[in-house]
Amino acid sequence: MVKNNDLNNSDKNTEKIILDAAKKVFLVKGFDGARMQEIADEAGINKALVHYYFRSKENLFDAIFKEAFQQFMPQVAEIVSSEEPLIRIIEKFSDMYTRMLLNNPHLPMFILHEINRNPEQLAEKFRSFGVKPEQLVQVFQKKCSQENYRVIDPRHLIVNLLGLCIFPFVARPIIQKLIFNNNSSEYNKFLESRKKEVAEFIINAISIKK
């Protein structure tokens, strides 16, 4: 006897629908720019219903941010703690990170915006998701020396790696317009190619020449 539990009515869990709609709107507009009305429209329901599920805009936003964050962090933490050689870490990071951002192109701008709007509490949030930056610095430090790369402050290396991965996403609109004739699929190909390009670029930069 099968109960039609999961797909009985069209509502497929209203809460989830609202979350998806809110995510879409908040990610593009940011907290200040987002409107509860727009979220309701996007969800195809009434504005009051949004308040019924999440009492306030802030609550809803926090839920979205938390969700986005949980998507962001775990893989990162996993990779950087790996025991592989530096080259492999850089290759894997560049590939995985770019791949993830291709699936969530608005995430970086969203998080950057929050970081600047809310500098206080963010660091703790990062740490609570298992990001151990000082450890990362040490790991890079050690690998750099023992694997015989050019002398480079590991903090520069980390910032460079992140910047090269993230920047083309947050500056996409202007770069795409100015250098890619506003051709979106061309720009996507460009981003795809960066999965390997960024790693290659960095590895060349830190390799010792002779």
Added chain:
Amino acid sequence: MVKNNDLNNSDKNTEKIILDAAKKVFLVKGFDGARMQEIADEAGINKALVHYYFRSKENLFDAIFKEAFQQFMPQVAEIVSSEEPLIRIIEKFSDMYTRMLLNNPHLPMFILHEINRNPEQLAEKFRSFGVKPEQLVQVFQKKCSQENYRVIDPRHLIVNLLGLCIFPFVARPIIQKLIFNNNSSEYNKFLESRKKEVAEFIINAISIKK
């Protein structure tokens, strides 16, 4: 007979005072996050007076944006059109750009935010300030080959250069907290050091090894 023209009263031109206050607020909060009241407070005057000088919030914002832009662009255009060898261009750009951002640390986030809020009209605004990206691509292309560097898509090179310069400013709050124990002056030293570090990094990355 000297008239005390320029420093007669404390007001030193109210319009300028408002512009300075508005710049401070808009740059940190963005358009949506900024409040006319806050701008008035920052300027030490009344809210109505702000509306007296600039009819609307949008007007005021446009004035700020234009000003910020004029500060940003001209030097850039000048450098990239120079006839010097690639290495020198990269060195000069990294140095000059970082130096400018150190003087206007909130500018990049402000412009990025606008770029994403307003993708349509921005490209034209860039062009109107003398930025010729397709020409820049060609220049880099030519210099790369004739000066015998590693084969690299000049578009990657440009994005990398910009990303390495800009990212540490837009992600400053989180990086400073997580890697620099929230020590602001340490982070400033770090940014200072990037004037040379970024150039060195890139030049190593594109140099042919043997």
Added chain:
DNA sequence: GTCTATATCGGGATAGAC
């Protein structure tokens, strides 16, 4: 749980005195 209607509030903008 979902809707309509409405209360409430904040913030941009204006009127008018000085």
Added chain:
DNA sequence: GTCTATCCCGATATAGAC
């Protein structure tokens, strides 16, 4: 030119019917 007081709208939030 600068202020106080006020208008007015848009947006968050709540009340209450169904």
